Amino acid sequence: MIRPGGTIDERREPNIGDSALPFPVRARRRRITGDHHMYDIRFHGRGGQGAVICANMLAAALAEEGGYALSFPRFSGDRRGGPVTAFVRLSKVEAEVPRCQIYAPDCLILMHPSILGKPGAEPSREVFEGFKEGGLILVNCNRTPEELEIPLRATIATVDATRIAERQGLGTATARPVNTALLGALVRVTRIVAMASLENAIGREVPEKVEANLAAAREAYESVTFVNEVSHA
DSSP, X not given: OOOTTOOGGGOOOOOTTXXXXXXXXXXXXXXXXXXXXXXXXXXXXXXXXXXXXXXXXHHHHHHTTSSEEEEEEEXXXXXXXXXXXXXXXXXXXGGXXXXXXXXXXXXXXXXXXXXXXXXXXXXXXXXXXTOOTTSEEXXXXXXXXXXXOOSSEEEEXXXXXXXXXXXXXXXXTTBOOOHHHHHHHHHHXXXXXXXXXXXXXXXXXXXXXXXXXXXXXXXXXHHOEEEEEEEOO
């Protein structure tokens, strides 16, 4: 658990059954607006891709900029290659951050191309359940935003995070950690934190190959493409 002004070392590793873990977060000058002053992000990934660490790194980056957030995971089945969902909830005020899973995300991050299904096939409705139309969907794939037939009105962003991770020598052919690349892309599209804050979080949170992970985040920051308000509904 991190308290406002605390250090990242105070946090214990989250696991199944843990309550949500609070992190300081700054919300001003970001797209955290509306009646509840919250911005909710849901990550959908596969075991081995680093979905949980991805959520933790974003929360750690936000910790440098004030405010509050919760970061927590949900696992399904076998962790290695099985579905993993992680959440980050951001708020200007700590008391406004509910300790529950995110059912109506403002932002979806799809960490593996298979989550969308094969080209031409209808994407899984379960992945998009509760998504607030007009929000952001960031997808790890080698297609353009216009090529994705996502049945929602949304800003669509794509980046080939798997290829970036491979170029930077991260992971193996069967398990590429794409988390740092996807966060670099997210920062470019949303400006939700400063890139310097993300880089500092990567330096603290990533256990090995820090320079390669920093390079992956920077490459994705430069190469992500996005289109506002795409609709295939």
